[in-house]
Amino acid sequence: MNLDARSTNLAYGAMPAVGIVLLPVAAMGGTLVVMEGLSWQLRLGLFSSGMSLTLALAWLVGSRMLRTLGTITELLGALREGDFSLRGHVRPGSDPLQGIVADVNLLSDALSEARRKRTETSRFLSKTVTALKDPVFVADDEGKLRLINAAARILIDAESVAVLGRDLASLGLTEAFDIPDNAIFHGRFPGGEGRWAVRHVAWRSDGREHRLVMLRDLSAALGQEERRAWQRLIRVLSHELNNSLAPIASLAGSLASLLEDRPAEEVRADLHIGLDVIGRRANSLARFLSGYGRLARLPQPRSTLFRLDLALSRLALLERRIDVVVLGREAVMLYGDEDQLGQAFINLVRNAAEAALPVRGGVRLNWFTEGRRIRVVVEDDGMGLPDSDALFVPFFTTKPDGSGIGLSLTRLIIEAHGGTVELTNRPGSRGAIATVRLPLPD
Numbered sequence: 001m002n003l004d005a006r007s008t009n010l011a012y013g014a015m016p017a018v019g020i021v022l023l024p025v026a027a028m029g030g031t032l033v034v035m036e037g038l039s040w041q042l043r044l045g046l047f048s049s050g051m052s053l054t055l056a057l058a059w060l061v062g063s064r065m066l067r068t069l070g071t072i073t074e075l076l077g078a079l080r081e082g083d084f085s086l087r088g089h090v091r092p093g094s095d096p097l098q099g100i101v102a103d104v105n106l107l108s109d110a111l112s113e114a115r116r117k118r119t120e121t122s123r124f125l126s127k128t129v130t131a132l133k134d135p136v137f138v139a140d141d142e143g144k145l146r147l148i149n150a151a152a153r154i155l156i157d158a159e160s161v162a163v164l165g166r167d168l169a170s171l172g173l174t175e176a177f178d179i180p181d182n183a184i185f186h187g188r189f190p191g192g193e194g195r196w197a198v199r200h201v202a203w204r205s206d207g208r209e210h211r212l213v214m215l216r217d218l219s220a221a222l223g224q225e226e227r228r229a230w231q232r233l234i235r236v237l238s239h240e241l242n243n244s245l246a247p248i249a250s251l252a253g254s255l256a257s258l259l260e261d262r263p264a265e266e267v268r269a270d271l272h273i274g275l276d277v278i279g280r281r282a283n284s285l286a287r288f289l290s291g292y293g294r295l296a297r298l299p300q301p302r303s304t305l306f307r308l309d310l311a312l313s314r315l316a317l318l319e320r321r322i323d324v325v326v327l328g329r330e331a332v333m334l335y336g337d338e339d340q341l342g343q344a345f346i347n348l349v350r351n352a353a354e355a356a357l358p359v360r361g362g363v364r365l366n367w368f369t370e371g372r373r374i375r376v377v378v379e380d381d382g383m384g385l386p387d388s389d390a391l392f393v394p395f396f397t398t399k400p401d402g403s404g405i406g407l408s409l410t411r412l413i414i415e416a417h418g419g420t421v422e423l424t425n426r427p428g429s430r431g432a433i434a435t436v437r438l439p440l441p442d
Contacts, residue, residue, distance in 0.1 A: 065097060068097040068098065068100075068101065069097065071088045071089075071101060072088070072097065072100055072101060072104060074086070074088075075087075075088050075101070075104045075105075075108070076104065078108075079104075079107065079108060079111065084108045084109075084111045084112035084115065085108075085112070086108065087105050087108060088101040088102075088104060088105055089101075090102045090105070118205070118206075126147065129147060129148075129149045129212075130149050130150065131149075132149055132151070132214065133151055134151055134214050134215060134216050134217075135148075135149070135151040135152035135154075135155045135214070135215045136148065136149045136151070136152055136212065136213070136214045136215075137152055137173060137176070137177075137212070137213045137214075137215075138210060138211070138212050138213075139168055139173075139177060139210065139211050139213075140208055140209070140210055141208050141209040141210070143167055143168050143169070143177075144165055144166065144167060144168070145163055145164055145165065145166055145167075145168060145171060145173070146164060146165075146210065147164070148163065148164070152215075154191045155189045155190075155191040155192055155215070156171055156172065156173070156189055156190055156191060157189075157190035157191050172188075172189060173213075175187065176196070176198055176213050176215060177200075177211060177213055179198055180198075180200075181198065181199060181200040182197070182198070182199065183197075183198050184196065184197050184198070184218065185198065187215070192217065194217050194218070194219030195217075195218045195219055196215045196216065196217060196218065197215070197216040197218050198213060198214070198215060199213070199214045199216075200212070200213055248278050248282070252274075252278070254274065298340075298409070298412055298413070298416070300416070301336060301337035301340055301413075301416055301417060302337050302339075303335050303336050303337055303417075304335070304336075304337075304338065305333060305334070305335050305441065306333070306334060306336075306338045307331065307332070307333060307334075308332040308333070308334040308341075308367070308374065308376075308438075309328060309329075309330065309331050309332045309367065311338055311341070311342055311345075312326070312328065312345060312365060312367065312376065313326050313328075315342055315345055315346050315349065316349065316365050318346065318349075319349055319350065319353050319363070321353055321357060322353045322356060322357060322362070322363055323362070323363075324349060324352075324353070324363045324364070324365055325362060325363065325364045325365070326364075326365050326366075327364055327365065327366040328365065328366045328367040328368075328376075330367065330368070330369060332367060332369065332374050332440075333440075333441060334374065334438060334440065334441065335441040336417045336438070337413075337417070340413045340416070340417075341413060341414075341417065341438075343409070343410075343413065344409070344410040344413040344414055344421075344436075345376070345378070345436070347407065347409065347410045348378045348410060348421075348434045348436070349363065349365065349378055351407070351434070352378050352379070352380035352382070352432070352434065353380070354382075355380050355382025355383060355384075355431075355432060356380040356381050356382045356431075358382070358383070359381065359382060359383065359430075361380060361381025361382055361430075361431065362380070362381050363378070363379070363380045363381075364377075364378075364379045364380075365377070365378055365379075366379070369440070370437075372439060372440050372442075373437050373438065373439055373440060374437070374438050374440055375435060375436070375437050376435070376436040376437075376438070377433060377434070377435055377436075378433070378434040378436075379426065379431065379432075379433050379434075380431050380432055381429075381430060381431040382430070382431050382432060383430065383431075384425045384426070384430060384431060384432050385423055385424070385425050385432045407423075414436055414438070417438055417439075418438070418439050419436060419437050419438035419439065420436070420437050421434065421435070421436050421437075422434070422435045422436075423435075
């Protein structure tokens with residue numbers, strides 16, 4: 001019910017009470033006017049008696065309304081002070097003020113329920129924050145710290161000093177609250193230093209905005225991942241170096257023994273064969289080290305706006321061993337390093353061609369726009385992908401003469417442009433699919 005309707009009902013409800021007071025006066029005045037044979041003294045006495053009776057009735061009605069107004073005032077005062085436990089007694093009848101008492105009771109119920117839910121939410125938040133092992137900080141819209149957990153106390157050394165209510169800047173927490181959500185920053189605190197991942201949550205409580213920040217120390221995880229990366233690299237380097245140096249050392253020893261036992265003219269052919277093997281192994285090792293250098297020295301993209309569809313059509317013509325069928329027809333503008341992206345797509349097309357050649361299969365190149373991204377698909381009819389999770393691991397290869405660099409370099413280039421690359425087997429048929437997704441310019 002809107003305010004105008006409530007006011008109209010209140011006015012109509014007050015009319016009976018007003019009638020109780022005015023009706024006797026009007027009736028008595030009319031009677032005294034029409035009656036004949038009465039002296040003015042008698043008329044005045046009767047009028048005085050009637051007025052006394054009317055005033056008595058008015059006092060009774062007024063005192064009842066004043067009691068009701070007093071009850072309403074007390075209820076509203078309790079609400080203003082935050083006491084939602086008081087309720088007014090609602091008497092049956094047509095008194096409009098009783099409706100106000102009932103409405104104030106309903107308001108008390110609603111406010112009490114809202115306080116209960118807010119209290120439960122606050123308790124739940126406090127217990128959740130306390131149970132978390134990562135440091136958690138809660139601040140209000142004035143930049144003052146309102147809640148922290150045990151891990152946060154240790155991080156900012158709050159065991160010995162009071163920190164609740166202090167400014168974030170004085171606690172060295174400004175950067176943690178200012179950087180974007182999901183960002184990583186290097187933070188130095190009294191209780192620890194390292195790289196921290198940040199999560200933000202904001203909400204309103206009691207009409208004020210609050211922010212929760214949770215920090216997660218990534219130093220251990222990054223260090224462990226770095227150690228695993230070094231271990232993988234060392235294993236690969238050891239494997240490649242041993243594969244090259246062991247035959248070289250063995251052949252060098254064998255050739256030296258031959259020269260000691262027999263004249264050089266008799267072992268000339270053996271020397272040529274041995275030196276050829278040593279040369280090929282040395283060249284293989286040089287290619288391996290050159291490929292590692294390409295991965296380690298990949299420059300930052302020099303991005304420009306170019307026609308991706310034209311670039312893809314041109315690079316398809318570079319594959320001479322097999323006809324690459326270009327299915328894409330849509331013109332696509334892309335912002336990126338055309339040379340680097342061209343090398344990435346050449347690697348994918350070359351791999352597809354090498355997979356399709358032994359079985360006389362085909363290779364197809366297509367692209368599609370998907371919202372604000374472009375999807376490029378290279379599909380072949382080869383034997384499909386091996387069951388391995390190491391396809392993008394540097395120097396991993398399934399080809400006898402492969403370097404294991406192409407796919408690793410391709411992924412580095414695509415990811416440097418904000419994209420992704422995925423290799424899957426064709427569902428329900430032979431062959432593989434390479435899918436590249438890149439963001440389109442705004």
